[in-house]
Amino acid sequence: MAGAPGCHEQAQRLARRLHLPLVSEAGPDMLLLRLTGKRLELCRTGDPALTGAVWVEFVRGRLDHRRRSQGGQMLLRAVGAGKYRMPLVFDATGGLGGDGFLMAAAGCRVHLFEQHPVVAAMLEDGLRRAAADPVAGTICRRIRLRAEEFNAASWRQGPDPARPLVVYLDPMFPAREKSARVKKGLQLLQLLVGTPVEPGGAGRLLEDALQTATVRVVVKRPKKGPFLGGRRPSFSLAGKTVRFDVYQQAGTGAGD
Numbered sequence: 504m505a506g507a508p509g510c511h512e513q514a515q516r517l518a519r520r521l522h523l524p525l526v527s528e529a530g531p532d533m534l535l536l537r538l539t540g541k542r543l544e545l546c547r548t549g550d551p552a553l554t555g556a557v558w559v560e561f562v563r564g565r566l567d568h569r570r571r572s573q574g575g576q577m578l579l580r581a582v583g584a585g586k587y588r589m590p591l592v593f594d595a596t597g598g599l600g601g602d603g604f605l606m607a608a609a610g611c612r613v614h615l616f617e618q619h620p621v622v623a624a625m626l627e628d629g630l631r632r633a634a635a636d637p638v639a640g641t642i643c644r645r646i647r648l649r650a651e652e653f654n655a656a657s658w659r660q661g662p663d664p665a666r667p668l669v670v671y672l673d674p675m676f677p678a679r680e681k682s683a684r685v686k687k688g689l690q691l692l693q694l695l696v697g698t699p700v701e702p703g704g705a706g707r708l709l710e711d712a713l714q715t716a717t718v719r720v721v722v723k724r725p726k727k728g729p730f731l732g733g734r735r736p737s738f739s740l741a742g743k744t745v746r747f748d749v750y751q752q753a754g755t756g757a758g759d
C-alpha cells in the first residue's frame with residue numbers, strides 16, 4: 504500500500520492493521536491500495552485497461568442513477584424491500600457496497616458482510632466519508648459493516664442477535680456489465696478477492712443463507728448463468744444482463 508504526502512502516518516497504521524507492505528514508489532504491475540488526502544482507493548499500476556482507481560462512493564451520482572435503473576428496481580423487488588417496514592437484510596457479499604446501499608436507501612436495515620480485510624477497509628472509508636453528507640449519511644446509518652465472513656452462525660454473533668428476513672448474495676462472477684466504471688470496479692475486486700476456488704464454495708454460501716433468512720434468499724447471477732449450487736429458485740426476475748433468483752422459505756408465501 505502507499506500513502507500520499509501528508510497521509511504517511513495514517514497509511515502506516517492501516518498497512519500494519521492490514522498486514523500490507525508500505526511502499527514509497529509503486530512498481531509497474533501492482534495491485535495497489537492507496538490512501539490519498541480524500542479517500543482509500545484501489546488501482547492496478549501499469550495496466551492500460553485498468554488504470555484509474557476504484558473506491559467506495561456513497562455520496563455522488565452513480566448510485567442515484569442505479570437507484571432509478573432497471574437493475575436497481577429489480578433488486579429491490581426481488582428483496583421485497585417495499586413489503587415490510589424497515590426489514591433486516593443481511594448482504595452477505597458486501598463488495599464495494601453498491602447493492603447494500605441501494606437496499607438501505609429503500610428503507611432496509613442492512614448488515615453488510617465483507618470477508619476480505621482490504622475491501623472491508625474500503626467500505627469503512629466510504630461509510631466514514633458518507634457520514635458527513637446529509638442524505639447519504641442518513642442512509643448509511645441503516646448500514647452496519649461486519650468485516651467478517653458470513654456463515655450460518657452469523658446471525659447469532661451480531662451485536663443484537665436477530666435473524667434477518669432476507670439474505671442477499673452476489674458471489675463473484677466474471678464482469679459482463681457494459682459500464683466501464685462498473686466493469687473496472689468488479690475486475691479489480693476480482694483480482695483482489697478471486698472467484699471461489701472450490702466450486703462448492705458458492706453452493707455452501709446458499710445453504711448457509713437458507714438456514715439464516717426467515718423469508719427469502721436472493722441471489723444475483725449473470726442472466727444466463729447456472730443456478731447457484733444447481734438449486735432451482737422459487738422464481739427469478741431477469742433484466743438485460745443480470746438475473747435475481749429468489750428462494751422463498753416454506754410457508755412464507757411466494758411472488759414478488
Ligand SMILES: C[S@@+](CC[C@H](N)C(=O)[O-])C[C@H]1O[C@@H](n2cnc3c(N)ncnc32)[C@H](O)[C@@H]1O
Nearest residue numbers: 596597598599600601602617618652653673675
Ligand atoms: C461480486 S462482489 C459483491 C459486489 C456487491 N454486491 C456490490 O454491490 O459491490 C463479492 C464480494 O463478496 C465477498 N464475499 C464472498 N463470500 C463471502 C462471505 N462468505 N462472507 C463475506 N463476504 C464474502 C467477496 O470478498 C467480494 O468482495
